[in-house]
């Protein structure tokens with residue numbers, strides 16, 4: 001029936017229909033806009049739940065405005081695929097590395113992505129379900145694998161990904177050195193970390209212990225060693241990378257970093 005209909009349509013009409021369908025598929029976001037659909041799966045069922053609690057806000061010494069954007073980064077999420085703003089931002093950064101405009105679920109099926117060797121260190125938000133579509137994807141998790149001492153040969157991967165891991169690691173510079181080591185030349189490490197943009201990075205050593213996760217969670221995995229600030233980019237050059245890119249899906253809540261080897 002459909003093929004009979006197709007035969008009846010003049011070519012001009014077919015081209016018009018194709019262009020309309022194509023337009024609908026291509027999604028592009030301007031960083032100044034509020035997201036109205038999930039950048040990963042396309043669902044427009046998005047909602048926000050505040051995740052910070054009072055004692056964490058005071059340990060972190062966040063102003064009301066800072067607490068608001070950190071809450072947005074961690075608590076704004078897709079109801080369908082569960083990606084949070086930070087996950088969407090990470091996906092956005094990786095797509096932009098290939099000038100792709102669209103959804104992450106489609107991007108992982110592109111030839112460019114399918115031939116990449118990808119190391120995902122600790123689940124990067126809810127993106128594992130998408131990275132799993134890439135044949136060369138490898139997920140490693142703590143404590144079996146420690147980002148500060150990766151059990152892989154140098155120049156093994158094209159892309160290394162992590163999300164909100166670096167602040168929990170005793171030595172983030174060593175962690176980024178390891179990411180740099182296992183990357184091939186021109187490969188890149190894409191990651192997120194909570195950044196308070198109007199201050200400099202501070203170490204929590206000597207301060208009362210502070211934990212991310214949920215209130216009353218005091219497992220070592222959630223202990224915060226470093227509170228990152230505007231100088232987070234320095235890690236790239238200290239770790240031997242050649243270039244830094246910062247991507248903003250929503251400023252300042254949705255920032256992702258890409259360090260290129």
Ligand SMILES: [Zn+2]
Pocket residue numbers: 038039040041042043078079080081082083
């Ligand atoms: Zn989604």
